[in-house]
Amino acid sequence: MAKDKVVVQYNQLPRPTFRWMKVNHLDLEPLAQKSVPSYTPAERHTGDAAVSFYTGRQVPDLGDFQGSNEKDLNKALDESNTGCAVTVGAGQKGAVWLDYTVSAAVPQITGQLTIQAGDHSDLTVYLIFDGDAAGGYVNFLTYVKTGEQAHVKISKVQLHGHHVRHVEHRYADAGKESTIDYVSAEIGAKAAIVYYKTDLMHDESNFNSQAMYLGNDDQIVDFSYWVPTKGVKTNTDIVTTGALLDTSKKYFRGTIDFLRGGKKAVGSESDTCILLSPNVHSISVPLLLCKEDDVVGNHASSAGQIDKDKLFYLMSRGFNEAGAQLIIVESNIRPVIDKLGDTDLENKVLQAVREKMQFCYKKGDCHAKCTQRFPHLD
Numbered sequence: 235m236a237k238d239k240v241v242v243q244y245n246q247l248p249r250p251t252f253r254w255m256k257v258n259h260l261d262l263e264p265l266a267q268k269s270v271p272s273y274t275p276a277e278r279h280t281g282d283a284a285v286s287f288y289t290g291r292q293v294p295d296l297g298d299f300q301g302s303n304e305k306d307l308n309k310a311l312d313e314s315n316t317g318c319a320v321t322v323g324a325g326q327k328g329a330v331w332l333d334y335t336v337s338a339a340v341p342q343i344t345g346q347l348t349i350q351a352g353d354h355s356d357l358t359v360y361l362i363f364d365g366d367a368a369g370g371y372v373n374f375l376t377y378v379k380t381g382e383q384a385h386v387k388i389s390k391v392q393l394h395g396h397h398v399r400h401v402e403h404r405y406a407d408a409g410k411e412s413t414i415d416y417v418s419a420e421i422g423a424k425a426a427i428v429y430y431k432t433d434l435m436h437d438e439s440n441f442n443s444q445a446m447y448l449g450n451d452d453q454i455v456d457f458s459y460w461v462p463t464k465g466v467k468t469n470t471d472i473v474t475t476g477a478l479l480d481t482s483k484k485y486f487r488g489t490i491d492f493l494r495g496g497k498k499a500v501g502s503e504s505d506t507c508i509l510l511s512p513n514v515h516s517i518s519v520p521l522l523l524c525k526e527d528d529v530v531g532n533h534a535s536s537a538g539q540i541d542k543d544k545l546f547y548l549m550s551r552g553f554n555e556a557g558a559q560l561i562i563v564e565s566n567i568r569p570v571i572d573k574l575g576d577t578d579l580e581n582k583v584l585q586a587v588r589e590k591m592q593f594c595y596k597k598g599d600c601h602a603k604c605t606q607r608f609p610h611l612d
Contacts, residue, residue, distance in 0.1 A: 239263075240263070240264060241261040241262060241263060241264070242261070242262050242263070242264045242265075242303060242305075243259040243260070243261060243303065244259060244260040244261075244262060244302050244303050244401065244427050244429075244456065245259055245260050245302050245303075245427060245429050245456050245457075245458035245485070245487060246258060246259040246300075246458075247259065247458070247487055247489065247519065247521075248460045248489050248491070249489065249521065249523060251519070257485075257487070257517055257519050260427065260454070260456045260485055262399075262425060262454075265369070265371055265399050266369065267309065267342060267344070267371055267373065268341070268342050268369070268371075270315050270340055270341070270342050270343075270344075271315065271340070272289060272315050272316065273315050273316040273334075273340050273343060273345075274287055274316060275316065275318065275332045275333050275334045275335075276331075276332070276333040276335070277318075277330070277331065277332055277333075278330075278331050279320075279328060279329065279330040279331070280328060280329050280330075281322075281326070281327050281328030281329055282322050282323065282326035282327055282328040283320060283321070283322050283326075283328025283329060283330045283357060284320070284321045284322070284328075285318065285319070285320055285330055286318070286319045287316070287317060287318055287319075288317040288318075288319060289314075289317060290314075290317070291311050291312060291314070291317075291346070292317060292319060292346065292348060293311060293346055293348055293375065293377050294377070296377075296405055299403075299405050299431055301375065301403030301405075301429055302401050302402065302403050302427050302428070302429035302458070303401065306373050306401055306403070307375065307403050309344055309373055310344055310345065310346060310373050310374065310375040310403065311346070311375065313344060314344045314345050314346050314375075315342075315343065315344050315345065316334075316343060316344070316345040316346070317345065317346045317347075317348075318332060318345070318346070318347050318348070319347075319348045319350075320347070320348070320349045320350075320357070320359055321349075321350045321351070321352075322350075322351050322352060322355040322356070322357045323352045323355065324352035324353045324354060324355060324381065325352070325353070325354045325355060326352065326355050326356075327355065327356040327357070328356075328357055328358075329357070329358040329359070329360070330357075330358070330359045330360065331360045331362070331576075332347070332359065332360070332361055332362070333362040333364070334361070334362065334363050334364075334372070334374075335363075335364055335365040336363075336364070336365035336366060336367050336370045336372065336394060336395075336398055337365050337367055338367050338368075340367075341367035341368065341369055341370050341371070342369070342370065342371040342372070342373075343371075343372045343373070343374065344371075344372075344373045344374075345372075345373070345374050345375070346374075346375050346377070347359075347361075347374070347375070347376045347377070348377045348379075349376070349377065349378045349379070349386060349388070350378075350379045350380075351378075351379070351380045351381060351384040351385070351386050351412075352381045352384065353381035353382045353383060353384060353409075354381070354382070354383045354384065355381065355384045355385070356384070356385045357384075357385070357386050357387070358386075358387045358388075358389065358575060359386070359387070359388045359389070360389050360390075360391075360574075360575075360576055360579060361388060361389070361390040361391070362390075362391050362393070362579065363390070363391070363392045363393065363394055363400060363422075364391075364392075364393040364394060364422070365394060365395065365398075366394060366395020366396070366397050366398055367395075367397060367398070368397050369397065370394065370395070370397045370398030370399065371398065371399050371401075372394070372398060372399070372400045372401065372402070372423075373401050374400075374401070374402045374403070375402075375403045375404075375405070376388070376402065376403070376404045376405070377405050377406075378404075378405070378406035378407070378414060379406075379407050379409075380406075380407070380408055380409045380412040380413075380414060381409045381412065382409045382410045382411060382412060383409075383410070383411045383412060384409060384412045384413075385412065385413045385415070386412075386413075386414050386415070387414075387415040387416075387417070387575070388414075388415070388416050388417070389417045389418075389573075389574045389575050389576065389579065390416070390417070390418045390419065391418075391419045391421075391574065391579050391582060391583055392418070392419065392420050392421060392422055392423060392426060393421050393422045393582065393583075393586055394422035394423040394426075395422060395423075396422070396423070396424050396451065396453070397424060398422070398423045398424060399423065399424055399425045399427075400422075400423040400425065400426045400427065401427045401428075402427070402428045402429070403429050404416070404428065404429065404430045404431070404432075405431050405432075406430075406431070406432040406433070406441070407432075407433050407435070408432060408433065408434055408435075408436065408439035408440065408441060409436055409439065410436040410437055410438065410439060410465070411436075411437070411438040411439065412436075412439050412440070413439075413440040413441075413442070414432060414440070414441050414442070415442045415443075416430070416442070416443040416444070416445070417443075417444050417445075417570065417573045417574050417575070418443070418444070418445040418446070418570075419445075419446055419447075419570070419571060419574065419579075419583045420445060420446070420447040420455055420457075420476075421447070421448055421583060421586045421587065421590070422586070423453070424452075424453060424454070425453070425454040425455075425456070426447070426453075426454070426455045426456070427454075427456045428445075428456070428457055428458070429458045429460075430443065430457075430458065430459045430460065430461075431459075431460045431461075431462075432459075432460075432461050432470075433462055434461060434462070434463045434464065434465050434468040434470065434496075434499075435462070435464045435465055436465045437465045437466040437467060437468070438465065438466070438467045438468065438469075439465050439468050439469075440468065440469045440470075441461055441468075441469070441470050441471070441472075442470075442471045442472075443459065443471070443472045443473070444473045444474075444569075444570045444573060445457060445473070445474045445475075445476075445570065446474070446475055446476050446567040446570040446571060447474070447475075447476035447477075447484065448476055448477055448478075448479070448563070448567070448586075448587050448590055448591075449476070449477075449478045449479060449480075449482030449483065449484055449514070450478075450479040450480050450482055450590050451479075451480050451481070451482065452480070452481050452482065452483075453482040453483075454482070454483045454484075454485075455476070455482070455483070455484045455485070456484075456485040457474055457485065457486050457487070457488075458485075458486075458487040458488075459472055459487065459488045459489060459490075459503070460489045460491065461489065461490045461491060461501065462491045462493055463490065463491060463492050463493060463496045463499045463501060463529075464493040464494075464495050464496045465496060465499070466495075466496065466497050466498055466499070467497075467498045467499065468496060468499045468500070468501075469499070469500050469501070470490050470499075470500070470501035470502065470503075471501075471502055471503075472488050472490075472502070472503040472504070473503075473504050473570070474486055474504075474505045474506070475505075475506040475507075475566055475567055475570060476506075476507060476508070476566075476567060477507065477508035477509075477510055477563045477566065477567070478507060478508070478509055478510060478511065478514035478515075478516060479510045479511055479514070479590070479591075480511055480513065480514070481511070481513045481514065481515075482514055482515075483514065483515040483516070483517075484507055484514075484515070484516050484517070485517045485518075485519075486505040486517070486518045486519065486520070486535070487519045487521075488503040488505070488519070488520045488521065488533070489521045489522075489523060490503060490521070490522050490523070490531060490533075491523045492522070492523065492524040492525060492526045492529045492531065493525055493526065494525045494526050495526065496526050496529065497526060497528040497529070498528055498529070499526070499529045499530075500529070500530045500531075501522070501529070501530070501531045501532070502531070502532040502533070503520045503532070503533045503534075504520070504532075504533070504534040504535070505518045505520060505534070505535045505536075506535075506536050506537075506566065507536070507537040507538075508537075508538070508539070508540060508562070508563060508566060509537060509538060509539050510539075510540070510559065510563075516537040518535035518537065520533035520534065520535050521533070540559060540562050541562075544558075544562055545558050545559070545562070548561055548562070556591070556592070559591070560588065560591045560592075563587070563591065564584070564587065567587070571583050571584060
């Protein structure tokens with residue numbers, strides 16, 4: 235009898251639903267994690283932000299947080315080859331840029347990033363993940379702690395090549411009347427897997443996440459969110475939007491958990507996906523859990539092909555089909571890209587999106603047919 239196939243489970247729903255629906259987690263074949271030398275990312279910072287690099291574990295106890303995968307999380311905690319601490323004191327303001335690059339010399343990065351913002355502070359952290367290598371693996375933990383009335387924004391651009399598996403565990407603890415913002419562009423990697431848990435345990439704390447993606451080939455993009463909400467008048471806003479090409483897959487699992495005591499909390503989540511091929515796969519599970527009466531929760535999900543009327547309108551104005559599709563996809567993801575807050579990063583993402591969209595018309599068995607219809611793409 236053949237042995238059962240070994241798989242690794244990522245991004246488990248905090249409250250699983252029926253197993254036959256096959257949406258509770260993502261199954262992937264295990265990928266060997268190698269021992270690699272210590273690594274220091276390229277870094278620059280401005281303002282009052284302080285940056286230091288360390289070895290070992292400097293992340294506090296995370297309670298029941300298990301990240302995207304408990305085994306990978308423990309490796310990021312106990313076996314990291316890069317650690318970075320970013321801090322701003324009370325009333326201070328600053329910005330930090332960190333660039334993590336996979337290469338033949340460093341094919342795998344297992345890292346930690348701790349971000350701590352004092353009361354009434356304002357901090358922006360720009361994270362860039364790029365590069366490619368055979369057997370590439372990024373296993374990364376981000377820990378965020380904010381003081382009272384602090385603001386932390388993390389803008390992430392992920393542009394890995396197609397040999398890399400990118401796994402990220404994001405834990406955040408928002409202080410009273412503080413705001414934590416994530417803006418993410420997930421463009422590259424063979425599989426991009428991100429798990430968010432943000433605790434809103436203090437009154438009037440806020441969590442906002444906006445993410446865009448563009449999948450091609452057999453790429454997998456998986457977003458999972460868990461937001462336990464116990465503070466009074468908290469606010470949660472989660473938005474993911476993107477498009478899928480070829481045979482790529484996208485998963486969205488969003489759980490806003492209104493706990494007892496979190497009166498007048500507001501939470502919303504939405505997931506929008508443009509399907510550019512009949513062979514793509516989009517799974518969306520927006521969940522609202524509620525133990526408190528006096529709350530407002532909204533969730534929405536949509537997936538479908540490009541509206542033919544929009545396509546016809548643009549083509550009637552002189553664009554070919556490929557150009558019209560690119561305009562529609564860009565209009566859908568551009569609001570997220572524009573909020574990255576760094577012109578160079580925004581341009582990199584737009585360039586990567588355009589190259590991916592163009593590449594889909596130039597490859598495979600359909601190349602001859604496509605170039606006959608769209609000769610400028612040849």
